[in-house]
Amino acid sequence: MSKKLYISTYGCQMNVYDSARMADLMAPLGYTLTDKPADADMAILNTCHIREKASEKTFSELGRLRNMRQDKKAKQDGDMIIAVAGCVAQAEGAEIMKRAPYVDMVFGPQSYHHLPQMVAQATRGVGHILETDFPVEPKFDHLPEDAIDKNLSAFLTVQEGCDKFCAFCVVPYTRGAEFSRPVASIVDEAKRMIASGTKEITLLGQNVNAYHGEGADGKPASLATLIQKLAEIDGLHRLRYTTSHPLEMTEDLCRAHRDVEILMPYLHLPVQAGSDRILAAMNRRHTSDEYRRIIDKLRHYRPDLALSGDFIVGFPGETEQEFEDTLQLVRDVEYAQAYSFKYSPRPGTPAAALGDEMVEETVKSERLARLQQLLNEQQLAYNRSFVGKEIDVLLEREGKREGQLVGRSPYMQSVFVPSPAHRIGRIATVIVQEGNANSLRGELKPGSVADAA
Ligand code: 5AD
């Protein structure tokens, strides 16, 4: 009999990828996905430690699941296995077991390949299961062959962990040290994805450009080398990678943006702040001018490169002038899109010891609003600059309106076009008619997609 699995996913694309792999691992045990937690025979919270008040939010969601489980039992409608996965599990596993003893299993991002065994144990009532070690045997070797992302535009994890230790960030503690998969196993996975219909692959890693997996000659290969290898696979139309750190935007990687045709002209390259003093306090290990020079180099090789970034305002001690330096950097770079956050302390990180009271909450909010206004203006101007132009769009799915499809441009914009659904999966040329804050609208160029099956 089919059982129902509910997975609630927070945070980054790595978690989205991990959740999909967990669903793949559970399928052979008879579990199909549901989006209704109340119906679930098993519920997994795949948590993110980067979000604010991460552990409190986890506990309150766990409380809701416990109530649903009690309702199920009261109605004699079976039971529910409750699991916590992801970075909060990694960081606070023991605490979760203590405060929420009804939780059956807690496991970190490096352990989910043991899920079938853990579920078997939980069903046998073996007691609580806590797996938050960083196992020596990499989990990727244990994923079933068909545990792959089968979407048209799909994710492929090539690297995990981070050795950078930015002062505000929990990732080095929750995801552990940098680890890269060997080139051959990534190429294998990519081939299987392409055979199942994937046209666009985004290579994932917390620090993806620190990639140094084993190459064909047994020596570490760079991300640029990996990209070149993947670009040789027939049937792959588009490649992207995320997230990168400025320190590892090496010459060969920058040049790949010129030389590798299927590498899309879009790069998410967080800088966090524009003041050199704040960058040093954040332990980013580069100055704002060094970042500017990297952008210049990238644009030299790929003039139409669309840039995205992450920003934090109100880092402890940030002055008005230092915040202005961030605005100036944004004006200099001109982003196609970006993410921005108010600083908030994460337990256990070096910045948390600096005290959060150094920049008042109202000042943080006001700075965030000013930064976001500038970023939004840039994004709108960027999108409007496409009006009248032709761009290639991978048509991925139906849009909100009847008879409409939506896909991504090479520059990562969502593009809406009127089109029958059978064109999903095609890369079509679109004439852009409208550039909005978050998307483009246009129409298919006549004759740009062959309709033959
Ligand atoms: N406070 C605010 N933003 C943070 N980020 C990471 N840690 C914090 C924090 N303590 C942001 C950074 C990072 C993005 C994923 O989340 O900008 O690049």
Ligand code: SF4
């Ligand atoms: Fe966190 Fe910095 Fe590593 Fe990014 S590079 S994951 S912000 S420590």
